Amino acid sequence: MGNPASTAKSVRKPLIAGNWKLHNNHFEAIALVQKLAFALNDADFDAAEVVVLPPFTSLRSVQTLVDGDKLKIGYGAQDVSQHEKGAYTGEISGAMLAKLGCSYVLAGHSERRQYHNEDDAIVNAKVRVAFAHDITPILCLGEGLDVRKAGDQVAYSLAQLDGALKGVTEEQARRLVVAYEPVWAIGTGEVATPEDAQEVCAALRARIGELYTPETAGETRILYGGSVKSGNIAGIMAQTDVDGALVGGASLQAEEFVKLVRFREQS
């Protein structure tokens, strides 16, 4: 059975986001964003929306650079507190990120789920906090190796999607970005095949269509993440339901990230 929402790929602007993880102090962040800006700010470059997700301590510097020079580079954070304010030492609130002009925030990255015990309820709270502050959440989900070996990747990913979207309204869902990141492909060099990525991304889109409407599903951008590089992005982006990439390691080198973003221009 075909998925009608899949036909609308051309209306979804590709999104390529660099998740810097625990890399780059604010000096290094400025240097990297300047290099990206130099290589991506030609007037006619419009092939993809390019976003960087630096550590919290670099956000102010990136904001100043992007605003001051009107760069065509978006930015956001890697995490947000589920709490609005209070005695939560070390946390960063949605209001603080909004004040820094963040357009995006990751919610539920597998490294947060794994090392900080974030379950679906916490991820759901973070998604809702992001929407409440007009920040677009990039909801990360995906299965580990044992689930993949058992062939349960679709059911597992859909359950994570359902859990994260509780209480999210139709209007909010329209702005949602989902990133399918199979844990076994993150930082391992082992990239999912384009068909693997398409299988789960198509299922996620179909479920968004069931939870909301096919129109909303047709507008939702779904990214793939896990060992994406300039050499493998074209095959992944060719898939009907893959609208972009969430890139870790390859986003830390300006030259490689620019090559990846400009993949269509390579022969």
Ligand SMILES: O=C(CO)COP(=O)(O)O
């Ligand atoms: O976790 C990722 C992006 O969020 C993927 O990381 P790598 O691209 O380094 O595999």
